[in-house]
C-alpha cells in the first residue's frame with residue numbers, strides 16, 4: 167500500500183508539469199486541432215514545438231538572407247511562427263498590392279505589444295498603435311502636417327541644415343557618421359518643435375537619444391517575452407522577470423521628456439513666441455474635439471522624432487557606404503551634377519528635375535539597404551483567404567522587402583549598387599506608392615497600404631538635397647591605411663532593428679578649393695540672413 171502511494175506521488179510529480187505545459191501550449195499556441203482552416207496556412211520552414219521559428223529568426227543579422235532563401239524555396243507567400251504568433255511573409259509586389267494595399271482595412275494593424283506599447287508607451291505610440299479610430303484620427307492629423315504642401319514649407323530648414331552639414335564635412339570629415347545623424351535629428355526636431363540641434367553635444371540630443379535608446383532596447387527582437395507571447399501578459403509579472411515594473415519605469419522616463427517638450431512648446435504658442443512647426447499646427451487644432459489628450463499629443467510629436475531621425479541618418483550613412491563600395495555610381499552622379507550645376511554654386515531644389523541619375527541614386531540606396539533588417543510588420547484584424555491559403559486574424563504580415571528588392575527577376579544583378587536601373591522611374595517615391603501596377607513601384611522602403619510612411623515627402627527632400635550636395639562637393643573613397651593600401655570598409659550592421667551600418671572608414675575630401683569656398687560662402691550667406 168505504502169509503495170503504491172509512492173508510485174502515485176511520483177506519477178503526479180511527473181505528469182503535473184506535463185499537463186501544465188500542455189495547457190499552456192494550447193492556451194498560447196493556435197493549432198489545427200482547434201481550427202481546421204489552419205491546414206491551409208501557406209508553406210514554410212518547420213519550426214520547433216512552442217517556440218516555432220524563434221531560433222531561425224533570433225539572429226537579426228541572418229534574417230534577411232533567410233527571408234530571401236525561404237522566398238526562393240516556398241514562393242511569394244510563406245509562413246513562419248514565433249511562439250503563438252503566425253507570420254505571413256509577402257515577397258512579391260503583387261502580394262503586397264493585393265493584401266496590404268487593396269485589403270488595407272484588415273491588413274493595417276500592429277501586433278499587440280504588452281511591454282512596448284501597452285505599458286512602456288502608455289498605449290500612445292502611433293507606430294505601434296493598433297488599427298482603429300484613435301490611430302485613424304492621428305494619421306489624419308499627421309498627414310495634414312506632413313503632406314507635400316507642408317513638406318515644401320519645411321524645405322528652408324533642410325536647406326540650412328544641409329549647408330551646415332557640408333561645413334561639418336569640410337571641418338571634421340572623420341565624424342561624417344555623427345554629422346549625418348545631427349543633420350537628421352536637427353531637421354526633425356525643428357519640423358516638430360521648432361528647435362535646432364546645432365551640434366551633436368547639444369543637451370537636447372542627450373535627452374532625445376535617451377528615449378530613442380529605450381525604444382531600440384524594447385523593439386529588439388525577442389527583447390521581452392510578453393511581446394512574443396502576448397497572452398502571457400495575464401500571468402503574474404514575477405514569473406516573467408517583473409516586466410511590467412520595468413516597462414512602467416520606461417514610460418515614466420519617456421513621458422516626462424515628451425510631456426516636457428510638449429508643455430514648453432504650448433507655452434510658446436500661447437505667448438506668441440513659437441516658430442512654425444508641427445506642434446504649433448497640432449496644438450492649434452481642436453484636439454479635445456478629436457479625442458486627443460495631452461499625453462497622446464505629446465507622444466505623437468515625440469513619435470515623429472523617433473520615426474524621422476534615425477531612418478534618415480541611416481539612409482545617408484548607407485549612401486556613403488555605397489559610394490565607397492561602388493565608385494562608378496559616384497563618378498556618374500558627379501558627372502551629371504557638374505554638367506547641370508557647375509562649380510559656382512551648390513545644387514538646389516530647382517536642380518532636382520534635371521538630375522535624374524541623382525534621383526535614381528536615392529532610390530537605389532533605399533532598395534539596397536531598406537530601413538530595417540526584417541521587413542515591415544503589419545497585423546491582420548480579420549481572418550482572410552488568399553490564393554487558397556488561410557491567413558488567420560492576428561497574423562503578423564511581413565512586407566518582405568529583402569526578398570522583393572533582391573529578386574533577380576525584378577532587379578538585374580541585385581547585389582550590385584546600380585542607380586541606372588531606376589532611370590526609367592523618374593517620379594518621386596510618393597507617386598510610385600500609389601501606382602495601380604505593383605511592378606511599377608520603385609521600392610518598398612516606405613512601407614505600403616494605410617500605414618505607409620507619412621513622412622515620405624520630408625524624407626525624400628532630405629535625401630535628395632544632401633546626396634546631391636555631398637557628391638557635388640566631395641570625393642568619397644576608401645581610406646588609405648598603412649603602406650598606402652586601401653582599408654576595406656566595415657559592411658555589417660549595428661545590432662538591433664534598423665539597418666544602421668557599423669561605423670566604417672571613409673576618406674571624404676573636398677573636390678577642390680573652389681568647392682570649399684563655395685560651400686563656406688553659401689553657409690555664411692545663410693547665417694548672415696539670420697539662419698532659420
Ligand code: HEM
Pocket residue numbers: 292293294305308312354357469470473474475477478481537542543611612613614615617618619620621622624625
Ligand atoms: C529615409 C527616411 C524614412 C524611411 C525609410 C521611413 C520608412 C517608414 C516605414 C517603412 C514606415 C512603416 C510603414 C508601414 O507600416 O508600412 C514608416 C512609418 C512612419 N514614418 Fe517614416 N520613414 C522615413 C522618414 C520619416 C520622416 C522624416 C518622418 C516624419 C517627418 C516619418 C514619419 C513616420 C511616421 C509618423 C510613421 C508611423 C506611421 C503609422 O504607423 O501610422 N518617417 N516610415
